[in-house]
Amino acid sequence: MATTAIDTAAQEARPATVPIGKRIRRLVMQLGPSRMAMTILFLIVATLFARFSWQMPLVGDAERALYDARAMVMAPHVGQDKRIVMVTYNDETLFNTGIRSPLDRTILANALANLDAMEPKAIGIDIVFDSPRPDDDLLKAQLRAMKTPTWLAYAEQASNPNTIFYEQQKYLEAYLAEVTTAKTKPTSVLFRTDGDGVIRNWPDRPKNLPPLMANALAPVDPAHANYQGNIRFLVPARVAKGQEEPVFANIPIDTFAMPMDAETRAGFSELVKGRYVLIGGDVIDNDQFNIPLSRFTDPITGQHETMIGLEVHAHMLAQQLDNDWSNPLPGPALWALAILVVLAGGLTALVDMRARWVAVAFLGQMTFFVAFPFWLQGHSVDTTTLPAFGWAIGWLLGYAAIGTAARTIGSRQRAFAQSALGKYLPADVAAQIMRDPDQLSLHGERRNIFCVFTDLEGFTKLSHATTPETVARLLNEYLDRLSDVVLEHGGTIDKFVGDAIVAFWGAPLSRPDDGERAAAAAIAMNEVGEKFRTDVAGEDVPPIGMTRVGLHVGDAIVGNFGGEDRIQYTALGDSMNTASRLESANKSLKTGVLISAEAAARAGRDDLVPMGRVTLRGRAQPVDALTPRPDLSPGQRTRIAEMVAAHTAGNKNAYVTAATALAQEFSQDPAIMFLIERLNETESGESYVLS
Known part of the structure; x- marks a missing residue:
C-alpha cells in the first residue's frame, strides 16, 4: 500500500521522460469535455490567425512590414x-x-x-x-x-x-x-x-x-x-x-x-x-x-x-x-502550413526533454518562421499572401492552448502527488520535494538516518478471531493513528508490514533535530498504541497487546529500489535491521520502547534509563539499550544509571549495593527486575545475549 502510493507520488513530482504520444493521450483523457472544447476553440482561433493574418487589423500591418523586409532583402x-x-x-x-x-x-x-x-x-x-x-x-x-x-x-x-x-x-x-x-x-x-x-x-x-x-x-x-x-x-x-x-x-x-x-x-x-x-x-x-x-x-x-x-x-x-512571375502558395498549402505551425506550438508545449534541447527546438522553429519566408521570396514565390507573422501568432496560441491544458492537468497531478506524498512525508517536506523533485533521490545515496520499527502485540490472534471487515477497520484506524504521529514529528513512512510501521528521519530531507523528533515520535507511538488498546477494549474483539517500538541511528542506503515497472522508496542497511531487532527485544526486556545508545545520545531527552548491554537476536555486535521512563523521578533514573555504570566498570561492591536497593524499590517493575537479573548473570561489560 505505502510502496505504490509514495512511488507514484515521487514519480509524479520528478519530471520524467514521457513519450509525446502518451502525453497527448493522457491530455485528451484528463481534460474533460468543457476544457477540451475550450482548448479546441483556442486551436481553431490560432489556425485562423495563421491562415488569414493578412486580412486582420493590426496583424495585417505587421504582415505588410515583414513582406517589405523580404522584398528589400531579397x-x-x-x-x-x-x-x-x-x-x-x-x-x-x-x-x-x-x-x-x-x-x-x-x-x-x-x-x-x-x-x-x-x-x-x-x-x-x-x-x-x-x-x-x-x-x-x-x-x-x-x-x-x-x-x-x-x-x-x-x-x-x-x-x-x-x-x-x-x-x-x-x-x-x-x-x-x-x-x-x-x-x-x-x-x-x-x-x-x-x-x-x-x-x-x-x-x-x-x-x-x-x-x-x-x-x-x-x-x-x-x-x-x-x-x-x-x-x-x-x-x-x-x-x-x-x-x-x-x-x-x-x-x-x-x-x-x-x-x-x-x-x-x-x-x-x-x-x-x-x-x-x-x-x-x-x-x-x-x-x-x-x-x-x-x-x-x-x-x-x-x-x-x-x-x-x-x-x-x-x-x-x-x-x-524577363517572364519572372511569382506564384503564390496555393490555398491548401497555406492551410496545411497554418495547421502545422499551430501543432508545432502545441507539441512544443508538451515536449519532455532537457532544457537545452527544448531551447534548440524553440530556436529552430523561430528560425524557420524568420528564414522560410525569405527563402520562398528568393525562389520566385509570391509572399504577399504568406502569413509569416500569423504563423508566429498561431504558434504562440497553439503553445498557450496546449500548454494551459497541460498545466491544468499538471496542477491536478501535482495536487494529487502532493496529497500522496503528504500521506508518507511531512507536509513541509512534501512541499519542498514538489518544489525541488531532485531532493527525492531516484538513486541510492548514503544517509545517516534514525530508524523506527513498531509492532502490535496480539494482532495475529485478533486477525484469526474476528471478521475480515473488523480486522480491516481496526488495522486502518490503528495505522492512521501511528502514521499521524510519524508525520507530525517530521518522519518519512517507509512501509506498512501488516500491523507494523517502518519509518525514518533524515531522508529525503534531513534536519538538525531529527534525533529529537524520532525519539519523541517513538515514545508517542507507544502511547498512541496504548490509547488504541484502551479504546477498542470495549468492543467484541480479543484483547490487543502493547505497541512495541525500536529506534536506532546509523548509515543506510536510501533511494528508490526495485524493478523497471515497480520501485519503492526505502532505506537499506544494518541500521534498519538493528532498529527492527530492538523492537523485537522489547518483549524480552519487558519494555515498550527501546532506543540504542547512539540514538539516545542525539535524542535530547533526560527521561531515558539504561537497559544494559544486550546482544540482539541474529546480531553479533552488542547494543547498549535505553528506554524512556518519564514515570520515574530524576533521582530514580540516576540510581539506575549508576547501577549499570558500576556493573560496566567492574565495581562489584557499588553494583551489589545499588542492585539490592533497587530490587527492593522496584520489586513490582518487570523491566527493572529483569535488568538486575541480566546484570547478575553477566560479568563486567559483557552483553546479555537475547534468545
Missing part, C-alpha cells in the same frame, strides 16, 4: 537595364518652361518627333491629357503621325476617383478619340495600393479599361495576362564605393525636344533605338508612390525614397520582359 541587385529608358519632365524642365500644369505639350511634341525617328521599340506616355492647352493641336498632329507604337495614358473616375473627375474624364476621352490611330492607342495606368498606401502588386484589369501599360508595350503570355501577384522591384548594383547606377536610365525630355538634324538624331539614337521608351513626370511631390523599398532608408541618400509612377511601370515592364 530584391535582385542588377546593373542598368538597357531595354528600357525613361524620358521625364523634371523640376528643371518646369522651371525653364514656366509651365507646371498641364505640362508643356510643345516640348512633348518635339521630343516625340525626334524619338519616333530614332526607332524605339515602343513608347508609353504616362501623362493624362485631361485638360486643354494652347499647343494641343501641335501634339495631336504629332501623335497621329507616329510610326512607333505609342500608348497614351488613360484613367477613369470609377477606378481613380481621387485623381480625375467627370469633366476631366470626358475631355480625356475626346482627346484620345482624336489621336487614336493604328499606332497610337490608349493604355491603362491604373495602380492599386494596399491599405497602408504602398504599391506591392500588379493591379487588376477592369474590362472597361484598355490594356495595362506594361502589357500594352510588350507581348505578355496569356497565362499572365491578368497577373496580380507581387511586383518585382529591382535594386541597383553598386558600381563604385558610395555610387550606384540606376536600374533605368532617366533622361530629361529637354534632351530630345531641341531641334535635331539627321546627324544629331543619329548621335542620340543609341539611347533609344530598339528600346522601350517611357515618358512621364519626375517632379517633386507629384506622382510619387511608396513601394516596399520605401520603408527602409536608401544606403546612399539616407532617406526613405519614394518612386515615381513612371518607374513603377518600368519595373513592371522589366518583370514582364
Whole structure:
C-alpha cells in the first residue's frame, strides 16, 4: 500500500521522460469535455490567425512590414537595364518652361518627333491629357503621325476617383478619340495600393479599361495576362564605393525636344533605338508612390525614397520582359502550413526533454518562421499572401492552448502527488520535494538516518478471531493513528508490514533535530498504541497487546529500489535491521520502547534509563539499550544509571549495593527486575545475549 502510493507520488513530482504520444493521450483523457472544447476553440482561433493574418487589423500591418523586409532583402541587385529608358519632365524642365500644369505639350511634341525617328521599340506616355492647352493641336498632329507604337495614358473616375473627375474624364476621352490611330492607342495606368498606401502588386484589369501599360508595350503570355501577384522591384548594383547606377536610365525630355538634324538624331539614337521608351513626370511631390523599398532608408541618400509612377511601370515592364512571375502558395498549402505551425506550438508545449534541447527546438522553429519566408521570396514565390507573422501568432496560441491544458492537468497531478506524498512525508517536506523533485533521490545515496520499527502485540490472534471487515477497520484506524504521529514529528513512512510501521528521519530531507523528533515520535507511538488498546477494549474483539517500538541511528542506503515497472522508496542497511531487532527485544526486556545508545545520545531527552548491554537476536555486535521512563523521578533514573555504570566498570561492591536497593524499590517493575537479573548473570561489560 505505502510502496505504490509514495512511488507514484515521487514519480509524479520528478519530471520524467514521457513519450509525446502518451502525453497527448493522457491530455485528451484528463481534460474533460468543457476544457477540451475550450482548448479546441483556442486551436481553431490560432489556425485562423495563421491562415488569414493578412486580412486582420493590426496583424495585417505587421504582415505588410515583414513582406517589405523580404522584398528589400531579397530584391535582385542588377546593373542598368538597357531595354528600357525613361524620358521625364523634371523640376528643371518646369522651371525653364514656366509651365507646371498641364505640362508643356510643345516640348512633348518635339521630343516625340525626334524619338519616333530614332526607332524605339515602343513608347508609353504616362501623362493624362485631361485638360486643354494652347499647343494641343501641335501634339495631336504629332501623335497621329507616329510610326512607333505609342500608348497614351488613360484613367477613369470609377477606378481613380481621387485623381480625375467627370469633366476631366470626358475631355480625356475626346482627346484620345482624336489621336487614336493604328499606332497610337490608349493604355491603362491604373495602380492599386494596399491599405497602408504602398504599391506591392500588379493591379487588376477592369474590362472597361484598355490594356495595362506594361502589357500594352510588350507581348505578355496569356497565362499572365491578368497577373496580380507581387511586383518585382529591382535594386541597383553598386558600381563604385558610395555610387550606384540606376536600374533605368532617366533622361530629361529637354534632351530630345531641341531641334535635331539627321546627324544629331543619329548621335542620340543609341539611347533609344530598339528600346522601350517611357515618358512621364519626375517632379517633386507629384506622382510619387511608396513601394516596399520605401520603408527602409536608401544606403546612399539616407532617406526613405519614394518612386515615381513612371518607374513603377518600368519595373513592371522589366518583370514582364524577363517572364519572372511569382506564384503564390496555393490555398491548401497555406492551410496545411497554418495547421502545422499551430501543432508545432502545441507539441512544443508538451515536449519532455532537457532544457537545452527544448531551447534548440524553440530556436529552430523561430528560425524557420524568420528564414522560410525569405527563402520562398528568393525562389520566385509570391509572399504577399504568406502569413509569416500569423504563423508566429498561431504558434504562440497553439503553445498557450496546449500548454494551459497541460498545466491544468499538471496542477491536478501535482495536487494529487502532493496529497500522496503528504500521506508518507511531512507536509513541509512534501512541499519542498514538489518544489525541488531532485531532493527525492531516484538513486541510492548514503544517509545517516534514525530508524523506527513498531509492532502490535496480539494482532495475529485478533486477525484469526474476528471478521475480515473488523480486522480491516481496526488495522486502518490503528495505522492512521501511528502514521499521524510519524508525520507530525517530521518522519518519512517507509512501509506498512501488516500491523507494523517502518519509518525514518533524515531522508529525503534531513534536519538538525531529527534525533529529537524520532525519539519523541517513538515514545508517542507507544502511547498512541496504548490509547488504541484502551479504546477498542470495549468492543467484541480479543484483547490487543502493547505497541512495541525500536529506534536506532546509523548509515543506510536510501533511494528508490526495485524493478523497471515497480520501485519503492526505502532505506537499506544494518541500521534498519538493528532498529527492527530492538523492537523485537522489547518483549524480552519487558519494555515498550527501546532506543540504542547512539540514538539516545542525539535524542535530547533526560527521561531515558539504561537497559544494559544486550546482544540482539541474529546480531553479533552488542547494543547498549535505553528506554524512556518519564514515570520515574530524576533521582530514580540516576540510581539506575549508576547501577549499570558500576556493573560496566567492574565495581562489584557499588553494583551489589545499588542492585539490592533497587530490587527492593522496584520489586513490582518487570523491566527493572529483569535488568538486575541480566546484570547478575553477566560479568563486567559483557552483553546479555537475547534468545
